Amino acid sequence: MDFAQDRKHIAEYIDIGGEILYLGRHECENIGLTRSDILELTEAALVAHGQKDYEMPAKIGVHPYDDVFYHAMPAYVPARAAVGMKWIECYPNNPAKFDLPQTTGLLVLNDVMSGCPIAVMDSTWITAMRTPAVTILAAQKLHPRAKDFGMFGCGVQGREHVRFASEHLSTLERIHVYDVDPAAAGGLIADLSPEVDVELVQANTPRDIVESCELMSSATIITKETLCVVQDEWVRPGQTILPCDLNTFWDPRISRRADRYIVDSLDEHRLFEDMGYFPDGLPAVDCETGEIVAGLRPGRASDDELIVCSNIGMAVCDVVVGRAVFDLALGTDRGIRLTL
Ligand SMILES: NC(=O)c1ccc[n+]([C@@H]2O[C@H](COP(=O)([O-])OP(=O)(O)OC[C@H]3O[C@@H](n4cnc5c(N)ncnc54)[C@H](O)[C@@H]3O)[C@@H](O)[C@H]2O)c1
CATH class of the missing domain: 3.40.50.720 (NAD(P)-binding Rossmann-like Domain)
Structure with a gap:
């Protein structure tokens, strides 16, 4: 992966360091990735993991109640220039108690070369896929x-x-x-x-x-x-x-x-x-x-x-799929630009 070239490509669409792209659940879901695409992306992430070509410290979390957890899930997959972190919760009683999913969350992506955040997106659909x-x-x-x-x-x-x-x-x-x-x-x-x-x-x-x-x-x-x-x-x-x-x-x-x-x-x-x-x-x-x-x-x-x-x-799977979602959104009118 040529990181400089990748950064140049991203910079054609967003002001790295000045703004991020926010993508909601509906936008992620309708970005155009098929199940075959998700399978291919997930396979790339698993292969990188198998070949030890990644960085992914074990999840750290907080636990406000018994049997619930929030996890911070950072990962870096160089082969896909995918670096970021998923922040996800698991509340097993959400469906019965609040008519909400057990698991919701957000994914943050960063520019590998400068570290600046480039996107925040809903991670519910990415996790489901x-x-x-x-x-x-x-x-x-x-x-x-x-x-x-x-x-x-x-x-x-x-x-x-x-x-x-x-x-x-x-x-x-x-x-x-x-x-x-x-x-x-x-x-x-x-x-x-x-x-x-x-x-x-x-x-x-x-x-x-x-x-x-x-x-x-x-x-x-x-x-x-x-x-x-x-x-x-x-x-x-x-x-x-x-x-x-x-x-x-x-x-x-x-x-x-x-x-x-x-x-x-x-x-x-x-x-x-x-x-x-x-x-x-x-x-x-x-x-x-x-x-x-x-x-x-x-x-x-x-x-x-x-x-x-x-x-x-x-998280290696999340950042690789998330990066593909981001790439597809670049150059379209999908998502909202938020000033940093
Ligand atoms: N491994 C992963 O990467 C990963 C990712 C996301 C979710 N999960 C886990 O997968 C599980 C399901 O997530 P979800 O989003 O589909 O939740 P969900 O609430 O949408 O679905 C869970 C289903 O399991 C059923 N269920 C609960 N207890 C059962 C039991 N004892 N026997 C049979 N069915 C039972 C519920 O009735 C419900 O229909 C959760 O535990 C979640 O933490 C794992």
């Missing part, structure tokens, strides 16, 4: 040829996981969904059936999903105490589990006995362990997701491996 992209990229390596995919949690993440899986896991025949709120699962099926080309099946119980699916993901709720909704006895060799919600949803024995326990970021997982999110301790980690996606570590090696790959979310 890059998270399933990580799941799908991991699934392509860890469970190629899956036919039945199971999704636990039918909220923002569940819906995007269904869209990404149907578009980018080419052998899938069915997606089974479960939510503690049956109306959420029913709503997902009613809304997404017309746009996806695989069969969507509403599961009556979590066990139905574990019995029907070889590949599963969960995006429900993150709490310090594990809920153990999926019990260890139900899980069999050959399955691949890709939680987005740490080990809250899953019996922790599953990760302990898995043939491979992979995490997106060892540093982040250790941090959550220190905060008390792994009451029995973090299982032994095999490698990081980016190493698999970069081809530095093997994907699935045999049909009977039990694999758990926990992706808690990495």
Whole structure:
């Protein structure tokens, strides 16, 4: 990446050091990035992470109440001239209490050469898109040829996981969904059936999903105490589990006995362990997701491996996707210029 050239390009559109571009949620969402684009950008971020060509200290946070967190997520990915920080919160009770999303936030981007802020944007849509992209990229390596995919949690993440899986896991025949709120699962099926080309099946119980699916993901709720909704006895060799919600949803024995326990970021997982999110301790980690996606570590090696790959979310993905959103907005009338 030629940083000087990049800076010159940005400076054609905004006064670096004098103003920033503010992009709202609607503008990010309608900037013109497809799911294929997001997958490509997320892959670039994961490859950079796997190749250790990045800087990303583990999230620091504040915690006004039990089981809520705000995280500062800085990252630098030189290959994409992407440097900045996401400031995000997770309030699990927001949907019930305030009819607001569990997770909202802002992303700040900076000019690599001068450090000046160049953009502030909503990060809700970016988070909603890059998270399933990580799941799908991991699934392509860890469970190629899956036919039945199971999704636990039918909220923002569940819906995007269904869209990404149907578009980018080419052998899938069915997606089974479960939510503690049956109306959420029913709503997902009613809304997404017309746009996806695989069969969507509403599961009556979590066990139905574990019995029907070889590949599963969960995006429900993150709490310090594990809920153990999926019990260890139900899980069999050959399955691949890709939680987005740490080990809250899953019996922790599953990760302990898995043939491979992979995490997106060892540093982040250790941090959550220190905060008390792994009451029995973090299982032994095999490698990081980016190493698999970069081809530095093997994907699935045999049909009977039990694999758990926990992706808690990495800022490298946010800044790379955010930078692409910013690039597309330059030279258009999208966004609002704010004086520094
Ligand atoms: N790994 C990441 O990068 C990443 C990114 C964003 C969000 N998340 C996490 O993903 C989770 C979901 O986020 P979201 O924005 O989709 O939230 P959401 O509130 O839109 O959806 C969550 C869904 O899970 C359901 N649910 C809650 N408890 C359940 C249970 N015990 N069994 C089955 N379903 C249950 C809820 O009814 C709801 O429909 C949160 O824990 C969030 O912190 C992770």
